[in-house]
Amino acid sequence: MDSTTLVYADLNLARIQEPKQESPPSLSPDTCRCPRWHRLALKFGCAGLILLVLVVIGLSVLVLSVQKSSVQKICVDVQENRTTNTTDCSAKLECPQDWLSHRDKCFHASQVSNTWKESLADCNRKGATLQLIQDQEELKFLQDLIKKEYNSFWIGLSYTLPDMKWKWINGSTLNSDVLKITGDTENGSCAVLSVGEGKVISESCASDNRWICQKELNRETPCNDS
Numbered sequence: 001m002d003s004t005t006l007v008y009a010d011l012n013l014a015r016i017q018e019p020k021q022e023s024p025p026s027l028s029p030d031t032c033r034c035p036r037w038h039r040l041a042l043k044f045g046c047a048g049l050i051l052l053v054l055v056v057i058g059l060s061v062l063v064l065s066v067q068k069s070s071v072q073k074i075c076v077d078v079q080e081n082r083t084t085n086t087t088d089c090s091a092k093l094e095c096p097q098d099w100l101s102h103r104d105k106c107f108h109a110s111q112v113s114n115t116w117k118e119s120l121a122d123c124n125r126k127g128a129t130l131q132l133i134q135d136q137e138e139l140k141f142l143q144d145l146i147k148k149e150y151n152s153f154w155i156g157l158s159y160t161l162p163d164m165k166w167k168w169i170n171g172s173t174l175n176s177d178v179l180k181i182t183g184d185t186e187n188g189s190c191a192v193l194s195v196g197e198g199k200v201i202s203e204s205c206a207s208d209n210r211w212i213c214q215k216e217l218n219r220e221t222p223c224n225d226s
Contacts, residue, residue, distance in 0.1 A: 095217070102141050107131070108213045109146055109153060116190040119154045119211035120169065128215035130156030131193075132168050135178055142212065146195050152203070154211035157181075157191035159202065166191070 095106035110122070116130075123130050133139050133155060146153055156169040157179075166174035166181060174181070181191060183202035190205040193212070203209070 099215075100145065101217070102138070104217050106215050106217065107142070107145065110210045110213070113151075113208040113210050115208060116154050116158065116205040116211075119209070120156070123211070123213035126213055126215070128213040130154060130169055131212040131214050132156050132170060133179060139179070142193060143195065146193070146212070152192040152194045152201070152209045154209050155191050155193055155200070157200075158205060159185050159187065159189040161187050 095101045096108075099106040099108045101107075106128075108126070108128070110119070114122070120130050131142065131153075133142065142153075157166055157174060158169070159165070160167050166185075168174065179191075179200050181202050182199050185202045188205050189202045191200050192203050192207075192209050194201050
């Protein structure tokens, strides 16, 4: 074997023993090869979307808060308006001329004398009733009202049969804690407020005395008229 043959054989052996280099794995045709700036754009887009959602939620909360404040302000304004109207109406409440006011009533003491029945009729013509005394405080006011008159005044209280009780003209029975009647009590007796004695006295309804009328203030009419 000549030298040329030996050299060729050595070359073939070297080629056989040389390790083969692995080729890089081939990518699937469906695999997306996205540039880096695409990935960055996607990230910024997601962040922007999240920020937009947060802004929308914040604006919604702000709008609801403003609406709630507006509703509360309207309610307060309505309440203040009602209070103002009530105050204005109360300020307009006045008793007729020559009548005196006390609490929620108007009072008028007559300047002439007549029977209890005629006194009741006169009060009715005035849109009022004979005096109904509801408590000790009102009794004291009436006594102060007429203390300079030195007269007795009919009030809306009479002795009725067959009940044999003192009753007010509205049908209610006299409360002895409010008034105590002195004098003889019999059928046809009516009550007079005596200034001189400071008492309520039983007297014949046919007697002549002055009288006190009362009417309650109507809190609806003045506001409706305005």
